[in-house]
Amino acid sequence: MGAVDRAVHPRTLDAFYCVLSLRGIAIAITLIFGCGLAATGAIAQDGKALFKVCKACHEIGEGAHNKVGPHLDGIVGRTAGSVQGFRYSKAMVEAGSDGIVWNEKNLMKFLEKPSHFIPGSRMSYRGMADEKKRAELIAWLGKASSAKPAENPAKPTYIPPSDAARSFTDVVLAQKGDPEYGEYLAGECVTCHQQSGHAEGIPSIVGLPEDYFVHALFEYKTNVRQNEVMKLRVINLNNEEIAALAAYFGKLEPN
Amino acid sequence: MTALTRRHFGLVLGAGAATLAMPAYLRSQGKPKVVVIGGGAGGATAARYIAKDSEGAIDVTLIDESNKYTTCFFSNLYLGGYRDFNSITHGYDKLESNYGIKKVTGRAKSVDRAAKTVTMEDGSTIPYDRLVIAPGIDFVWDSVNGYSEEASKVAPHAWKAGPQTELLKSKLDAVENGQTIIMVAPPNPYRCPPGPYERVSMMAHVLKKKGLKDAKIIVLDTKEKFSKQALFQEGWQKYYQGMIEWYAPSVHGGIKSVDVGAGTVTTDLDTFKGAMLNIIPAQKAGAIAAAAGVANDSGFCPIDASSMRSTMDENIFVIGDASIAGAMPKSAFSANSQAKVAAMNVRGDLIKSKVFPAKYSNTCWSLIETDDGVKVGAQYSPADGKIAANSTFISQTKEEDALRKANYEESVGWYTGIVTDIFG
Ligand SMILES: Cc1cc2nc3c(=O)[nH]c(=O)nc-3n(C[C@H](O)[C@H](O)[C@H](O)COP(=O)(O)OP(=O)(O)OC[C@H]3O[C@@H](n4cnc5c(N)ncnc54)[C@H](O)[C@@H]3O)c2cc1C
Numbered sequence: 001m002g003a004v005d006r007a008v009h010p011r012t013l014d015a016f017y018c019v020l021s022l023r024g025i026a027i028a029i030t031l032i033f034g035c036g037l038a039a040t041g042a043i044a045q046d047g048k049a050l051f052k053v054c055k056a057c058h059e060i061g062e063g064a065h066n067k068v069g070p071h072l073d074g075i076v077g078r079t080a081g082s083v084q085g086f087r088y089s090k091a092m093v094e095a096g097s098d099g100i101v102w103n104e105k106n107l108m109k110f111l112e113k114p115s116h117f118i119p120g121s122r123m124s125y126r127g128m129a130d131e132k133k134r135a136e137l138i139a140w141l142g143k144a145s146s147a148k149p150a151e152n153p154a155k156p157t158y159i160p161p162s163d164a165a166r167s168f169t170d171v172v173l174a175q176k177g178d179p180e181y182g183e184y185l186a187g188e189c190v191t192c193h194q195q196s197g198h199a200e201g202i203p204s205i206v207g208l209p210e211d212y213f214v215h216a217l218f219e220y221k222t223n224v225r226q227n228e229v230m231k232l233r234v235i236n237l238n239n240e241e242i243a244a245l246a247a248y249f250g251k252l253e254p255n
Numbered sequence: 256m257t258a259l260t261r262r263h264f265g266l267v268l269g270a271g272a273a274t275l276a277m278p279a280y281l282r283s284q285g286k287p288k289v290v291v292i293g294g295g296a297g298g299a300t301a302a303r304y305i306a307k308d309s310e311g312a313i314d315v316t317l318i319d320e321s322n323k324y325t326t327c328f329f330s331n332l333y334l335g336g337y338r339d340f341n342s343i344t345h346g347y348d349k350l351e352s353n354y355g356i357k358k359v360t361g362r363a364k365s366v367d368r369a370a371k372t373v374t375m376e377d378g379s380t381i382p383y384d385r386l387v388i389a390p391g392i393d394f395v396w397d398s399v400n401g402y403s404e405e406a407s408k409v410a411p412h413a414w415k416a417g418p419q420t421e422l423l424k425s426k427l428d429a430v431e432n433g434q435t436i437i438m439v440a441p442p443n444p445y446r447c448p449p450g451p452y453e454r455v456s457m458m459a460h461v462l463k464k465k466g467l468k469d470a471k472i473i474v475l476d477t478k479e480k481f482s483k484q485a486l487f488q489e490g491w492q493k494y495y496q497g498m499i500e501w502y503a504p505s506v507h508g509g510i511k512s513v514d515v516g517a518g519t520v521t522t523d524l525d526t527f528k529g530a531m532l533n534i535i536p537a538q539k540a541g542a543i544a545a546a547a548g549v550a551n552d553s554g555f556c557p558i559d560a561s562s563m564r565s566t567m568d569e570n571i572f573v574i575g576d577a578s579i580a581g582a583m584p585k586s587a588f589s590a591n592s593q594a595k596v597a598a599m600n601v602r603g604d605l606i607k608s609k610v611f612p613a614k615y616s617n618t619c620w621s622l623i624e625t626d627d628g629v630k631v632g633a634q635y636s637p638a639d640g641k642i643a644a645n646s647t648f649i650s651q652t653k654e655e656d657a658l659r660k661a662n663y664e665e666s667v668g669w670y671t672g673i674v675t676d677i678f679g
Binding site for chain 1: 304588591592595599609611614616618630632633634645646647648650664665667668669671672673675676
């Protein structure tokens with residue numbers, strides 16, 4: 001199948017995208033400053049440094065696994081939505097069957113504003129405005145992605161970075177979350193986080209690995225991630241409730 | 256609570272509610288029927304959740320007088336020029352096609368609680384087993400001497416969205432340098448506590464952007480203090496210096512009357528003259544609530560804090576602005592949250608599905624100037640028969656620009672999220 005180039009479809013309503021997602025405000029601030037730099041001209045950065053933002057969700061290199069996003073081994077030249085065992089949005093799967101291949105040209109467009117290139121994608125990254133930086137990142141991806149991914153990339157291997165987070169996650173997930181209870185509790189989440197998994201300004205939490213989900217809530221509880229709205233929502237949740245929410249969102253399919 | 260006691264609690268509650276519901280449920284032929292009056296933030300959410308979660312086991316009818324709904328939330332951003340009118344207007348088509356909800360377009364006139372029917376203005380009747388009343392607000396017109404529904408065509412309130420909002424926008428866009436806008440802000444309780452002050456900010460933004468530095472906005476308030484006051488006043492000072500004057504009743508001495516023809520508002524202190532008036536009167540529950548006999552002397556509807564069930568009729572739930580929801584402000588977020596608790600209890604009553612302990616939440620974002628958003632929020636649960644806040648937060652003054660910008664972007668995401676949650 002030949003690679004198809006996709007035109008960018010700006011959508012007026014979605015003019016604003018939020019990056020509060022994966023590391024909370026820290027990332028938002030990085031990106032805002034990042035954009036500022038982009039506007040005032042290029043400061044050469046190597047691709048590896050630029051990849052830091054991606055690392056919150058993607059693994060790359062020898063033995064890479066799927067995390068919140070699919071592993072990126074072999075990304076350059078890969079068909080969109082094609083990593084086995086990863087739960088893509090419908091939009092991403094359709095892009096793949098439309099023949100979208102992650103060649104340089106498509107990656108350049110996608111990374112500029114993911115939600116414009118593939119509306120309905122779960123990737124809640126606002127985009128990298130600076131063309132030079134994108135090119136550098138993609139060049140680096142081309143090299144770094146030549147390694148072999150893990151045998152079974154779908155196996156969740158998410159490892160919380162701190163011991164405290166790890167023990168919390170273990171304690172919470174020691175009980176089996178009740179998805180039915182989770183569905184009721186989720187009523188509170190889906191006022192902002194769309195149940196469809198679409199991310200338009202607020203990150204998608206649909207289909208997240210349970211341990212990642214629990215760990216993220218732990219970080220909101222403990223101010224590692226700083227967002228007052230999230231903190232308020234999680235502060236009174238007990239372990240059973242967190243496990244229930246993780247179980248419910250974990251089994252939801254994005255569409 | 257451990258898993259065991261929580262489940263136990265859920266079951267007990269569910270069973271209790273089901274027993275209550277038993278006679279009606281057994282008597283009704285075929286599927287149990289739910290009627291929802293009001294297709295706004297509260298009503299449409301309730302209809303959607305009841306239909307979605309009962310998977311066809313409950314027959315849901317949604318009554319609204321219009322076939323489309325313009326959100327009051329984000330209508331200030333439309334005034335400020337950040338949104339177009341279409342982007343804040345939504346239809347009911349997905350609720351009908353994806354969830355099998357029957358949408359009836361017309362005005363509900365009365366409720367026969369003994370017969371359990373809703374009578375429409377055209378005389379037709381719609382039977383129910385459970386009724387959800389979510390009509391939003393109506394105005395107490397005579398709370399501002401000289402103001403009336405007729406007068407609102409000259410001096411819009413724009414506190415119900417739609418043509419009123421467009422009228423206010425066209426008047427705002429016609430203001431010239433040196434002219435004055437006068438707002439009369441409503442007394443508590445009213446929908447969207449920070450709303451009038453966000454609106455003032457958005458009006459000032461429009462004037463400033465057009466370079467009308469000598470245009471002025473005067474707010475004649477009926478309250479001594481208001482929501483997010485420190486944040487708004489800090490922002491007004493920072494962005495709109497000299498453009499906004501806010502008068503508390505202790506300063507203006509009380510609003511005596513308005514004359515929309517002359518464009519004047521008379522207070523004890525002075526008579527203020529404006530090129531444009533925005534009069535927001537006192538509020539009460541939408542008229543159908545009083546017609547159904549579920550409102551009390553306050554004009555709003557008392558409810559059971561654990562279910563949103565009317566304390567006056569066990570077959571009726573009242574949600575959103577029309578309800579007396581304890582510490583919760585009247586907001587779309589609150590209405591949406593209350594709707595989910597009511598929907599769960601309606602299902603518990605009619606198809607004996609599990610009923611979990613009630614939880615409520617709210618967050619209200621306000622935009623002060625481009626990329627400067629603030630927020631206030633809280634988490635609530637029933638306590639001593641009332642809905643009480645168990646944790647709260649509010650944005651602080653002197654916050655970093657990046658945080659304020661992130662707040663704004665979060666609010667844009669929230670808007671998309673909540674309208675999807677309401678209308679499917
Ligand atoms: C300027 C402004 C800004 C706001 N900003 C925000 C914000 O940023 N965030 C937020 O959360 N909230 C905000 N709000 C508040 C929010 O709009 C209301 O709290 C919310 O709409 C309440 O929902 P509701 O379902 O109770 O009523 P509504 O949304 O008003 O819905 C009631 C519906 O019932 C219909 N109806 C009434 N009576 C009948 C009848 N007899 N027969 C048939 N249909 C009937 C009405 O036509 C209407 O469609 C704002 C309000 C204003 C005015």
